[in-house]
Amino acid sequence: MRTTRFAAASLCACALCAWGCRKETQASAALAQTGPHRGGRVVVAIQGDIATFNEYQSSASATEAEIIDLLFPTLVTEQPNYQESPPSFAPRLAASWELSPDGHTLTFRLRRDARWSDGIAVTATDVVFTLRAQKDEQVGSTFVELKSRIRDVEVVDPFTVRFHFTHAYPYQLMDANDGHIVPAHAWGAVPFSQWRTTDFSERLVTGGPFRAATHTRDQTLALTRDPGYWQQPRPYLDELVFRVIPEPAAQLAQLFAGNVDMVPYVPPREAARVQARPELALISVPARLWGFVAWNNRIAPFSDQRVRRALGLAINRQALVESVYCGFARLAEGPVLSTMWACNRALKLLPFDPQQARALLAKAGFVSNASGVLERGGQALAFDLLYPASNSLRHQAAVLIQADLARVGVRVTPLPLEFTTFLARQEAGAFQALLGAWEESTKVDLAPQWCTQAPGRGSNNFIGYSNPEVDRLIAVAEERDLSNVKPVLDRAQELIVADQPVTFLYEAMRLIAIRRNVRGADINAASPFFNVADWYWGT
Amino acid sequence: MLRFAGRRLAAAVVLVWLVATVTFVLVALAPGDAASRLTDPRISAQTRERWRREFGLDRPLPARYAAWLGAAATGDLGTSWLHHRAVTTVLGDALPNTALLAGLGLMVEIAGGVAIALVQLRRARGRLDSALSFAALASYALPTFAVALALIGVFSYRLGLLPPSHMHSLAGEQAHGPARMFDLLLHLVLPAATIGLTGLGAVARYLRGVLLDERGRLYVLAARARGCSEQRALLVHVLPNALLPLITMIGMSLPFLASGSLVVEVVFSWPGMGQLMFGAALARDVPLLMGATILMTVAVVAGNLVADLAYAVVDPRVRL
Numbered sequence: 100m101r102t103t104r105f106a107a108a109s110l111c112a113c114a115l116c117a118w119g120c121r122k123e124t125q126a127s128a129a130l131a132q133t134g135p136h137r138g139g140r141v142v143v144a145i146q147g148d149i150a151t152f153n154e155y156q157s158s159a160s161a162t163e164a165e166i167i168d169l170l171f172p173t174l175v176t177e178q179p180n181y182q183e184s185p186p187s188f189a190p191r192l193a194a195s196w197e198l199s200p201d202g203h204t205l206t207f208r209l210r211r212d213a214r215w216s217d218g219i220a221v222t223a224t225d226v227v228f229t230l231r232a233q234k235d236e237q238v239g240s241t242f243v244e245l246k247s248r249i250r251d252v253e254v255v256d257p258f259t260v261r262f263h264f265t266h267a268y269p270y271q272l273m274d275a276n277d278g279h280i281v282p283a284h285a286w287g288a289v290p291f292s293q294w295r296t297t298d299f300s301e302r303l304v305t306g307g308p309f310r311a312a313t314h315t316r317d318q319t320l321a322l323t324r325d326p327g328y329w330q331q332p333r334p335y336l337d338e339l340v341f342r343v344i345p346e347p348a349a350q351l352a353q354l355f356a357g358n359v360d361m362v363p364y365v366p367p368r369e370a371a372r373v374q375a376r377p378e379l380a381l382i383s384v385p386a387r388l389w390g391f392v393a394w395n396n397r398i399a400p401f402s403d404q405r406v407r408r409a410l411g412l413a414i415n416r417q418a419l420v421e422s423v424y425c426g427f428a429r430l431a432e433g434p435v436l437s438t439m440w441a442c443n444r445a446l447k448l449l450p451f452d453p454q455q456a457r458a459l460l461a462k463a464g465f466v467s468n469a470s471g472v473l474e475r476g477g478q479a480l481a482f483d484l485l486y487p488a489s490n491s492l493r494h495q496a497a498v499l500i501q502a503d504l505a506r507v508g509v510r511v512t513p514l515p516l517e518f519t520t521f522l523a524r525q526e527a528g529a530f531q532a533l534l535g536a537w538e539e540s541t542k543v544d545l546a547p548q549w550c551t552q553a554p555g556r557g558s559n560n561f562i563g564y565s566n567p568e569v570d571r572l573i574a575v576a577e578e579r580d581l582s583n584v585k586p587v588l589d590r591a592q593e594l595i596v597a598d599q600p601v602t603f604l605y606e607a608m609r610l611i612a613i614r615r616n617v618r619g620a621d622i623n624a625a626s627p628f629f630n631v632a633d634w635y636w637g638t
Numbered sequence: 639m640l641r642f643a644g645r646r647l648a649a650a651v652v653l654v655w656l657v658a659t660v661t662f663v664l665v666a667l668a669p670g671d672a673a674s675r676l677t678d679p680r681i682s683a684q685t686r687e688r689w690r691r692e693f694g695l696d697r698p699l700p701a702r703y704a705a706w707l708g709a710a711a712t713g714d715l716g717t718s719w720l721h722h723r724a725v726t727t728v729l730g731d732a733l734p735n736t737a738l739l740a741g742l743g744l745m746v747e748i749a750g751g752v753a754i755a756l757v758q759l760r761r762a763r764g765r766l767d768s769a770l771s772f773a774a775l776a777s778y779a780l781p782t783f784a785v786a787l788a789l790i791g792v793f794s795y796r797l798g799l800l801p802p803s804h805m806h807s808l809a810g811e812q813a814h815g816p817a818r819m820f821d822l823l824l825h826l827v828l829p830a831a832t833i834g835l836t837g838l839g840a841v842a843r844y845l846r847g848v849l850l851d852e853r854g855r856l857y858v859l860a861a862r863a864r865g866c867s868e869q870r871a872l873l874v875h876v877l878p879n880a881l882l883p884l885i886t887m888i889g890m891s892l893p894f895l896a897s898g899s900l901v902v903e904v905v906f907s908w909p910g911m912g913q914l915m916f917g918a919a920l921a922r923d924v925p926l927l928m929g930a931t932i933l934m935t936v937a938v939v940a941g942n943l944v945a946d947l948a949y950a951v952v953d954p955r956v957r958l
Contacts, residue, residue: 142808147917151722239692241681296717296724315811316731317909318804340808345904345913349803356795356802519922523670526686547682558683 137324139636140338141617143361144350148317148343153286153299154279155232155240162363165626166341169322170305171279172221174207175272179625181541184440185581188272192221192280192306202267205275209258214327215282216303216310223260227252228283230262237291242278249275269581270542282306308334308632317343333632335619354379354612361617363627365610367425367492373612384624385438386609389431390493390536391601392484392500395528397563400463400480404598408449409459411602413507414500415451420605423495427610431603433596434549435588438606438624441543443589446596449603456507465508473508481510482531485524488515493534496604500534525561536607543588545573549595564600650939654932658710661931662703665924671695672719672922693719706928715932716925720918725929728914733933735805736898736910739829743902744891746834748884751841758846759853759872771843778839786832786905793828801825803907829906833899844887848880881952889945896937 149163150156152170157163175188175196193207213221230252233242248271250263262275285304289297303311308330309322320341324334342359344350347366353359355376365373365381373381394401394410401407420428435442465473465480473480484500486493497513504511511532516524524530537548550573551565552558572591576584596603611627613620618637621630673689690696694705709716715725754774758767777785794802801807801824810821852858853876861871900912911930918926 150720153722156722239688241676241685243688244682244684295722298723298727313811315806317913318806318907319808319811321808321811342804342808342907343909344803344907346907349905349907352790352795353802358802517920519670519674519920520668522674526674 133638135332135335135619135633135635137332137335137635138337139335140340141336141360141634142340142342142358143363144344144353144359145341145363146343146345146347146350149314149320149341151299152303152305152311153281153294153297155238155242155281156295156297156299157241165363165628166320167279168307168626169309169339169628169631170307170311171281172213172306173279174226174276177273177276177541177625179623179629181440182438185269185543186273186541188276196272198271202271203264205262205264205271206255207260207262207275209260210329211258212329213306214329215285216305216325216327217285218327219282219284219304220257221280221282221306222257223254224257225280225283226260227254228287229278229280232281232286232291232294233278235291238294245274245277268578269584273542280306309339312338319343328632330632335633335635336631339631351612360614361627362612363609365612367423367427367608367610370425370427370610373610378615379612380615382611382613382622383427383608384611384622384627385436386538386607387436387438387541387624388536388538388607388609389436390428390496390534390604390607391431392604393525393530393533393535393562393601395531395562396565396600397528398531400465400475401531403463405459405463407599407602409456409463409507410504410509411449411599412452412459413456413509414503414602414604416449416602416604417451419496419499422499423492424605424607427608428605429608431606433592433603434545435543435592436539436606439539439541439543441585441588443592445589446592449596449599453503453507460507460509467508471508472510479510480508481512483512483514485514485516485521485530485533486535487518487521489518493536497534528561528563544577545569545588545591545595546577549573549591549600562600564595564598566594566598569594569598646943650936650943653939654935657935658928658932659703659707662706662924662928663699665922665927666699666702668922670922672924675921706924710928710932715929718918718923718926720921720923720926725925728926729911729929729933732909732911732914733896735908736903736912737895739826739902739908739910740833740895740898742826742830743833743837743899744888744894746830747837748841748888750834750838751845752884754838754842755845755849756872756877758842759849762850771846774839774842776839777835778837778843780836782832782836782899782901783905785836786828786902789828789832789835790905800827802828803905805908829902829908832902832906841884841887845880845884848883849876852876852880878952882949885945885948885952889941889948892941892944893934893937897934 145162147160147162149166150160151163152167154164154167172192174191174193176191178187178189180187192209192213194210196205196207198205207226209221209223209226215221230246230249232238233240233246234249236243248265248268250265252260252262255261264271282304285302286299289302300314305311305325308325308328310325312321312323314320322339324337328334344353344359347364347369350359350362351365351369351372354362370381373379392410392414394407396402416430420426420430429437430448432446432448433443460473460480464475466475468474468479484497486497494513494515501511501513521533525533525535547559549564550558550560550570551567552560552563569591572587572594576587576591579587611622613622616637617634619630619633619635621633623629671690672693673686673695676686676689694702706716717723718725718728721728754770758770761767790802793800805825806818806821807825810818810825813821853872858871858875861875862868866875896911897915898910898912900916902908903910903912915927915930918930
């Protein structure tokens, strides 16, 4: 009896071991082969699940946008070559395109071999349907304003579609391309008035290199290769699996244990751990995100340019980049990212110069009181520095800034806030100073942040910055062709940097960890999955 | 009895309404709203304002409240702004996952706590009793995330015996029948153990005190005088009487079956109510928050009701 029990227990233990030790990665599928070949699965860790497969319902989280891009086509693919010139585009669903001489119409010729996952051809009707959905007020997507300058779109023939614009302007191709084409035959059955409340996963028809195989909410989204994809034999991978793991530390633990093959967001402090593993590659790409200290330009003492500049001079930004971002960031120079073609490269970095900061503050009328704190008219130079409580990087940065400014006699109180509260106070301008970050799109548009706020006109200029000359230059830039807009943008940047409405802190890098034997991956600033159809498992 | 049940039901309805109303007002007064979260660089400030109009967030609070209450009274909890699905469907997906994990965790907690208390009682104030008291106190004092990470570190990464997260492995998600069930059980072990280990200390400490009190009573002496063994006296006479306060404890814990533990769910990537409500609160998803609040309040009322009924079963005097 005892022997039987022991045997049963051993059997259970063995089963447990076998199950528990089994790696979920199927890297072995293609081990013996070299060069691109079919097979295998890549498991990607993500922090949160996709809320919807229909981006016109969504508020577009970055991860969701990246996954949707694998399932639905765009007309063209924006290339990550925007460092020296405005980004170029490569064919995707559209094989070619042509702008009319007067710049009012843009005609796309679609590939004839593109198919939805149910075998139906992707045609001009789908493009027209998509634009109508994007512009429809009942759908209420975030694209309504974005597409406002596209008057209409017409079907020329089943594989030719023509966009009509209200007027010619520099970003017509980018605006026409923004948003993914969705299947008219499958989703057209749902009236636009019901789009907000419809679960589109139940009528999922896709048109990308992968199709959705299974989706267990908040757990796993498994994509399998679409055999009807037009770039055969691509994609090479059989499966691309997204595993929801909310904690960054747990994501890395699973990466190290071999259960996950890719972590698309590695915290900078963990970079060294990834680099120490020979089987992993750490890829850093510009994140198009820049951090800043926003000073509320509407209120004293931040309405004084000398004070803003002095505070910027007193912050050791290089130390912040090195200690908080472990070197995976670079100093920000101005309102356009240094990785963008439109950046004014003649701008000079604001130095770390506490002496000059003290002198400027003295010129602004601040004198040191008995406790070493600067004051003017009996009012101490002291303020709260708001930051999102959930962001540990900004917490560290806030503490460093507090220490730096204390050395010149400025008393800063870091104030962590729940993220939505932080955003609400930022939007309402209810702050003295805040530690924020801004993500730039590849479309250079200084207006939302730097133009003077006008009643009835939406604005992201929550700091209350106003310079009439900057307003004028931005208005000129909006109407100029991209080939001759650079000098105007350069001048606008000069003025903004001279005004120092914010202290430009850093330009962040995005760190991505991936198994070295995932081959063919061109992970770049456009997307970690930029050429996912070319990925394959190597030895 | 019917009148009693009717009174309880009416009180429950009022309580649910009251809690829902207070929650609605608090959420409305909290800074920010669903549109504040539109931080994509392509999204303009005009889009944010339009979303506010479309979600009715620009309407006065009483109008919003009246609209929500009117719909809720007819059973329409609306559509989640975050998940784009009916609130009832979203809750229906998360609730069973939480109930399963929290239910198992509570069972571990109670069974473990009772077992420890009984072992302690055999040699009360001895070395084993002291050691177990210390261990129980330590387990109660340890932060949940620390216990979770320690268990994962040892059983998943060091020994490779148990999965560190999720409800299923990738293979398990595609499996059916017993294989899928076995996979789920394996994934339940560590999160349920975390809940159990961090809670059993309180049960053990509490029960030990009650058992010690009960053991010294005259009816136990009488039983022993009639020749009843010590073990039988403990299990048959002392334990049922000591269970009464424990039932209150369990009744109070029942809402946990609906609310779950945020920390455990995050650490183990468990798709339950804790994570769902946390996400809804951050996103100011009013319909989902309100739906979840109603569910929680019903769970609290139900927990109390179950405790009352259990009292009546265990202690016949209550029926009077």
